[in-house]
Amino acid sequence: MEPTIDLPDAVETATGWLTEQELANVRERVPMVYVDAVPVRVDHLGRVTKVGLLLRAMPDGTISRALVSGRVLWGETIREALWRHLTKDLGNDADPHLPSSPQPFTVVEYFPDPKRTGYHDPRQHKVALGFIVPIEGQPAASADSLDFGWVTPEEAVSEVVKSEMTAGHDRVVRMALGHAGVLP
Amino acid sequence: MEPTIDLPDAVETATGWLTEQELANVRERVPMVYVDAVPVRVDHLGRVTKVGLLLRAMPDGTISRALVSGRVLWGETIREALWRHLTKDLGNDADPHLPSSPQPFTVVEYFPDPKRTGYHDPRQHKVALGFIVPIEGQPAASADSLDFGWVTPEEAVSEVVKSEMTAGHDRVVRMALGHAGVLP
Amino acid sequence: MEPTIDLPDAVETATGWLTEQELANVRERVPMVYVDAVPVRVDHLGRVTKVGLLLRAMPDGTISRALVSGRVLWGETIREALWRHLTKDLGNDADPHLPSSPQPFTVVEYFPDPKRTGYHDPRQHKVALGFIVPIEGQPAASADSLDFGWVTPEEAVSEVVKSEMTAGHDRVVRMALGHAGVLP
Amino acid sequence: MEPTIDLPDAVETATGWLTEQELANVRERVPMVYVDAVPVRVDHLGRVTKVGLLLRAMPDGTISRALVSGRVLWGETIREALWRHLTKDLGNDADPHLPSSPQPFTVVEYFPDPKRTGYHDPRQHKVALGFIVPIEGQPAASADSLDFGWVTPEEAVSEVVKSEMTAGHDRVVRMALGHAGVLP
Numbered sequence: 001m002e003p004t005i006d007l008p009d010a011v012e013t014a015t016g017w018l019t020e021q022e023l024a025n026v027r028e029r030v031p032m033v034y035v036d037a038v039p040v041r042v043d044h045l046g047r048v049t050k051v052g053l054l055l056r057a058m059p060d061g062t063i064s065r066a067l068v069s070g071r072v073l074w075g076e077t078i079r080e081a082l083w084r085h086l087t088k089d090l091g092n093d094a095d096p097h098l099p100s101s102p103q104p105f106t107v108v109e110y111f112p113d114p115k116r117t118g119y120h121d122p123r124q125h126k127v128a129l130g131f132i133v134p135i136e137g138q139p140a141a142s143a144d145s146l147d148f149g150w151v152t153p154e155e156a157v158s159e160v161v162k163s164e165m166t167a168g169h170d171r172v173v174r175m176a177l178g179h180a181g182v183l184p
Numbered sequence: 185m186e187p188t189i190d191l192p193d194a195v196e197t198a199t200g201w202l203t204e205q206e207l208a209n210v211r212e213r214v215p216m217v218y219v220d221a222v223p224v225r226v227d228h229l230g231r232v233t234k235v236g237l238l239l240r241a242m243p244d245g246t247i248s249r250a251l252v253s254g255r256v257l258w259g260e261t262i263r264e265a266l267w268r269h270l271t272k273d274l275g276n277d278a279d280p281h282l283p284s285s286p287q288p289f290t291v292v293e294y295f296p297d298p299k300r301t302g303y304h305d306p307r308q309h310k311v312a313l314g315f316i317v318p319i320e321g322q323p324a325a326s327a328d329s330l331d332f333g334w335v336t337p338e339e340a341v342s343e344v345v346k347s348e349m350t351a352g353h354d355r356v357v358r359m360a361l362g363h364a365g366v367l368p
Numbered sequence: 369m370e371p372t373i374d375l376p377d378a379v380e381t382a383t384g385w386l387t388e389q390e391l392a393n394v395r396e397r398v399p400m401v402y403v404d405a406v407p408v409r410v411d412h413l414g415r416v417t418k419v420g421l422l423l424r425a426m427p428d429g430t431i432s433r434a435l436v437s438g439r440v441l442w443g444e445t446i447r448e449a450l451w452r453h454l455t456k457d458l459g460n461d462a463d464p465h466l467p468s469s470p471q472p473f474t475v476v477e478y479f480p481d482p483k484r485t486g487y488h489d490p491r492q493h494k495v496a497l498g499f500i501v502p503i504e505g506q507p508a509a510s511a512d513s514l515d516f517g518w519v520t521p522e523e524a525v526s527e528v529v530k531s532e533m534t535a536g537h538d539r540v541v542r543m544a545l546g547h548a549g550v551l552p
Numbered sequence: 553m554e555p556t557i558d559l560p561d562a563v564e565t566a567t568g569w570l571t572e573q574e575l576a577n578v579r580e581r582v583p584m585v586y587v588d589a590v591p592v593r594v595d596h597l598g599r600v601t602k603v604g605l606l607l608r609a610m611p612d613g614t615i616s617r618a619l620v621s622g623r624v625l626w627g628e629t630i631r632e633a634l635w636r637h638l639t640k641d642l643g644n645d646a647d648p649h650l651p652s653s654p655q656p657f658t659v660v661e662y663f664p665d666p667k668r669t670g671y672h673d674p675r676q677h678k679v680a681l682g683f684i685v686p687i688e689g690q691p692a693a694s695a696d697s698l699d700f701g702w703v704t705p706e707e708a709v710s711e712v713v714k715s716e717m718t719a720g721h722d723r724v725v726r727m728a729l730g731h732a733g734v735l736p
Contacts, residue, residue, distance in 0.1 A: 018213055026210050029202055030258055033215045033311045045447040046466030074214055074309050077293055077301070079413040097465060098414030100500050101473065102549040106733055107286045107313060109261055117261070125258050127217045129291060132468050171735060178730030181470040181658060183723060229631040230650030263597040281649060282598030284684050285657065286733040290549060316652050355551060362546030365474060365654040367539060386581055394578050397570055398626055401583045401679045442582055442677050445661055445669070470659045475681060477629055477654075485629070493626050495585045497659060 027124040034128035035082050036108055036169075037068040038176040039090065041150060042134045048180040051156040051173060052135060053165075054089060055147035063146065065164045067172060069128065078102060078129060086133060088142060095137025104129040105179040108172055119168035132176050153182045211308040217256040218312035219266050220292055220353075222360040223274065225334060226318045232364040235340040235357060236319060237349075238273060239331035247330065249348045251356060253312065262286060262313060270317060272326060279321025288313040289363035292356055303352035316360050337366045395492040401440040402496035403450050404476055404537075406544040407458065409518060410502045416548040419524040419541060420503060421533075422457060423515035431514065433532045435540060437496065446470060446497060454501060456510060463505025472497040473547040476540055487536035500544050521550045579676040586680035587634050588660055588721075589620040590728040591642065593702060594686045600732040603708040603725060604687060605717075606641060607699035615698065617716045619724060621680065630654060630681060638685060640694060647689025656681040657731035660724055671720035684728050705734045 018026070026032075039052030053065040070085035072078060079098055086096040108128040110121040141148040155161055156177065162170040177183040202210070210216075223236030237249040254269035256262060263282055270280040292312040294305040325332040339345055340361065346354040361367040386394070394400075407420030421433040438453035440446060447466055454464040476496040478489040509516040523529055524545065530538040545551040570578070578584075591604030605617040622637035624630060631650055638648040660680040662673040693700040707713055708729065714722040729735040 022213060026213050028258070029206060029210050030214065031217045031256055031260075033217055040468060042466075042468050044466075045445075045451055046468050047447065048468055072215055072311065074212070075295070076215075077413075078291060078311065079415065083413055097502075098410075098412075100408060100410050100414050100416055100502055101547050102291045103287065103289060103547065104291065105287065105469065106731075107262060107288065109286075111259070127256065127262065134465075134468055174726075174735055175730040175733070178727040178735065179469050179471065179658075181727070183726055183730065224652060226650075226652050228650075229629075229635055230652050231631065232652055261597075263599065267597055281686075282594075282596075284592060284594050284598050284600055284686055285731050287731065289653065290546075318649075318652055358542075358551055359546040359549070362474075362543040362551065363653050363655065365543070367542055367546065390581060394581050396626070397574065397578050398582065399585045399624055399628075401585055440583055440679065442580070443663070444583075446659060446679065470661075471655065471657065472659065473655065475630060475654045475656065479627070495624065495630065 032124050032126040033072040034069060034110075034126045035072060035078060035085060036128040036130045036172055037082055037086055037096075037133045038130065038173060039068060039086070039094075039096070039133055039135045039139065040176075040180070046134075048132070048153065048177070048182050050150040050152060051177070052090075052139065052148060052150055053156075053161070053173075054141070054145045055149065056145045062166075063164075064166045065161060065169070066145075066167075067169050068133075069169075071126075082131060082133065086135075089145060090135065090139035090148060091142060093137045094135050094139040097134045097136055099131055099133070104131055106130045106172070106175050108168070110167065117168075118171065121167060130172060130176065132180060153177050154184050157184055216308050216310040217262075218253060218294075218310045219256060219262060219269060220312040220314045220356055221252040221266055221270055221280075221317045222314065222357060223252060223270070223278075223280070223317055223319045223323065224360075224364070230318075232316070232337065232361070232366050234334040234336060235361070236274075236323065236332060236334055237340075237345070237357075238325070238329045239333065240329045246350075247348075248350045249345060249353070250329075250351075251353050252317075253353075255310075266315060266317065270319075273329060274319065274323035274332060275326060277321045278319050278323040281318045281320055283315055283317070288315055290314040290356070290359050292352070294351065301352075302355065305351060314356060314360065316364060337361050338368050341368055398493075400492050400494040402437060402478075402494045403440060403446060403453060404496040404498045404540055405436040405450055405454055405464075405501045406498065406541060407436060407454070407462075407464070407501055407503045407507065408544075408548070414502075416500070416521065416545070416550050418518035418520060419545070420458075420507065420516060420518055421524075421529070421541075422509070422513045423517070424513045430534075431532075432534045433529060433537070434513075434535075435537050436501075437537075439494075450499060450501065454503075457513060458503065458507035458516060459510060461505045462503050462507040465502045465504055467499055467501070472499055474498045474540070474543050476536070478535065485536075486539065489535060498540060498544065500548060521545050522552050525552055582677075584676050584678040585624040586621060586662075586678045587624060587630060587637060588680040588682045588724055589634055589638055589648075589685045590682065590725060591620060591638070591646075591648070591685055591687045591691065592728075592732070598686075600684070600705065600729070600734050602702035602704060603729070604642075604691065604700060604702055605708075605713070605725075606693070606697040607701065608697045614718070615716075616718045617713060617721070618697075618719075619721050620685075621721075623678075634683060634685065638687075641697060642687065642691035642700060643694060645689045646687050646691040649686045649688055651683055651685070656683055658682040658724070658727050660720070662719065669720075670723065673719060682724060682728065684732060705729050706736050709736055
C-alpha cells in the first residue's frame with residue numbers, strides 16, 4: 001500500500017459529512033478540493049526565516065515530512081478549511097495568520113497516476129490551493145503527526161529534507177520559497 | 185426554478201463521466217472544482233481593451249450575460265478544462281492563449297445559499313479558479329449560447345451590463361479588470 | 369499648484385540622502401520607485417473587514433483621503449521602505465504585518481500628465497508597488513496627516529469617499545479590495 | 553572590472569534621455585526601475601516548455617547567460633519598456649506576448665553590495681519587476697548578444713547552466729519556473 005499524506009479525512013468523515021464508503025465513491029468521480037498550507041516564521045519585515053514541516057507516520061511504515069494539507073468540505077469556505085487544518089495539525093496555540101487575499105501562490109494538481117503531473121495521491125485526483133501562512137504562536141505536533149519542526153529555507157531545499165518528502169511536497173515547498181523571494 | 189450558468193454539464197455527463205443522477209448526488213457531498221475564464225482582447229502591449237461576455241438563455245426564461253465557466257472533470261487538468269470550455273463556448277477559431285502560470289487571479293466560492301459569499305449557484309458548492317484569457321482568433325457563439333460579444337472595460341462595469349449578469353459574475357469581471365490594471 | 373500626496377519626501381531629504389534640489393533634478397530624469405500600502409483590518413480568517421485611509425492637508429488647500437505611499441530610498445529594500453512609511457504615517461503602535469511575498473497585488477504608474485494612465489503625480493513619473501498590509505495594533509495619525517480612519521469596503525468604494533481621493537488612489541483601493549476578494 | 557548585465561543603457565543614453573555622466577550621477581542617488589523578462593515557449597495549453605537565455609560578452613571578458621533585462625525610462629510605461637527591451641534583444645520577429653496583468657511574478661532587488669540580497673549589480677541599486685513572456689515568433693540574437701537559445705526547465709535549473717549565470721539571474725529563472733508550475 002502506498003503512503004498517503006492526509007489520513008485525517010477518516011476522522012472528518014466520522015463527523016457526519018460523508019461515510020468512508022461514500023467518500024471513496026465520490027473520489028472516483030470528481031476532483032477533490034484541497035488546501036496546501038506552507039507554515040512559515042517571518043521577521044518583522046515579513047521575510048520568511050523558517051519553514052514548518054510535519055513529520056508523519058505513513059501507512060506503509062515510512063515516516064515523511066509533509067505540509068499542512070487537507071480537504072475542503074461541502075459548505076466550508078477555503079479560509080475555514082485552512083483554519084481548521086492548521087489548528088488541527090499545529091494545535092490551538094499556533095496563531096496562524098491567514099492571507100488577506102484568496103489568490104493562492106500556486107495550484108497543485110495531484111493524480112493517482114504519479115506520472116501525470118509529478119504530484120501524486122494514490123487515492124484521488126485533487127486540486128490543492130497553495131498558501132503561505134505565517135505562524136505567530138507556538139505550534140505543537142498533534143495526535144496525527146509525530147513531530148512538527150522548523151527548518152531554514154536552505155535546509156528546506158536540501159537533498160536530505162527533499163528525500164524525506166513524498167507526493168511532490170518538496171516541489172510545493174520550493175515554489176512557496178520562490179514566491180516568498182527566498183528560494184536559495 | 186432558478187437560473188443556472190452552465191447547463192453544458194448535462195452534455196458532459198452524456199460523454200460517460202457521470203450520469204446526471206450521479207452528478208446530483210456528488211454535488212450534495214463535496215465542493216465542485218470549476219474554472220471561470222474572462223475572455224479578453226489585448227493590444228500588442230498586453231493591455232486589455234475588451235472583455236468578452238456570453239449571452240445565455242437561462243432555465244427560468246431570463247437571458248443573462250456570463251463568463252466562460254465550467255467544471256473540471258475527474259482526470260482532467262485545469263489547463264485542459266480551460267481549453268475545453270473556451271473551445272466549446274467560443275468555437276474552434278477562438279485561439280485562446282492560456283496563461284503561463286497556474287496562479288489564478290482569484291478564487292471564487294459559489295454556494296447554494298446566496299448570502300454565504302454573494303456568489304451563487306443554486307445547484308452546488310463550487311470553487312472556481314479565475315483566469316484572464318486573451319482571445320486572439322475569431323470567437324463565435326456556440327450552440328449553448330445566444331450570443332458572444334465584446335464590451336469595453338467601462339461598459340463591463342456599467343450598471344446596464346451589471347444588471348444583465350447573475351451569480352456574482354459582475355464582481356468576477358470587476359476583479360479581473362482590477363487584476364489587469366484597467367478597472368475604471 | 370496641484371495637490372500632492374506625499375510631502376514627507378521633504379523631510380526625508382533633510383536626513384541627508386538628497387537635497388531638495390538634487391531630488392528635483394533626479395525626478396526629471398528617471399522614474400522614482402514607490403510603495404503604495406493599503407492598510408487593512410482583517411478577522412481571524414484573514415478576511416478584510418476595514419480599509420484604513422489617511423486624511424491629509426494638501427498644498428492647494430484641499431483635504432484628501434490617501435493611502436500610505438512613499439519613496440524607496442537608495443540602498444533601502446522595499447520591505448524597509450514599507451516599514452518606514454507605515455511607521456511614520458501610522459505611528460509606532462500600528463503593528464503592520466508585512467506580506468511574506470514580494471509580489472505586489474499591482475504596479476501603479478503615476479505620471480505628471482494626468483491623461484497618461486489616470487494615475488497622477490504633478491512632480492514626477494513614479495512606479496509604485498501596491499501591497500495590502502494588515503494592521504494589528506493601534507494606528508494613530510502622525511504629524512504629517514490630520515487623521516487616520518477605518519472605513520468598510522462598501523464605504524471605501526462609495527462615491528463620497530471616492531470624491532475625497534485624488535491621484536487615482538480610489539482606483540488603487542478598489543484594485544486592492546478586488547485582490548482581497550471583497551470588492552463590493 | 554566586474555561583469556554587468558545590460559550594457560545597452562549606453563545606447564539608450566545616446567538617444568538623448570540622459571548623458572552617461574548624468575545617468576551615473578542619478579544611479580548614486582535613487583533606485584533604478586528595471587524589467588526582468590523571462591522569455592518562454594509555451595504549448596497550446598500555456599505550459600512552459602522552454603526557457604530562453606541570452607549569451608553575452610561581459611566587460612570582464614566572461615561570457616554569461618542572461619535574462620532580457622533593462623531600464624524603464626522616464627515617461628515610459630512598464631509595458632513599453634518590456635516591449636522595447638524584448639524587441640531590441642530578441643529582434644523584430646520575436647512576437648512577444650506581454651502579460652495581461654501588471655502584477656509581476658516577483659520583484660528583484662539588486663544592490664552594488666553582493667551580500668545585501670544576493671542579487672548583484674555593481675553599478676547601481678535597481679528594483680526589477682519580473683515577468684514571464686511567451687515568445688511566439690522567431691527570436692534572433694541581436695547586436696548586443698552573442699547568442700540566444702532555448703533550454704528545457706530541467707536544463708535551466710541544472711548546475712551547468714546555473715554556473716553560466718551571474719547577478720542572481722539563475723534564481724530569477726527558478727522563481728519564474730516555480731511561478732509557472734514547472735520548477736523541476
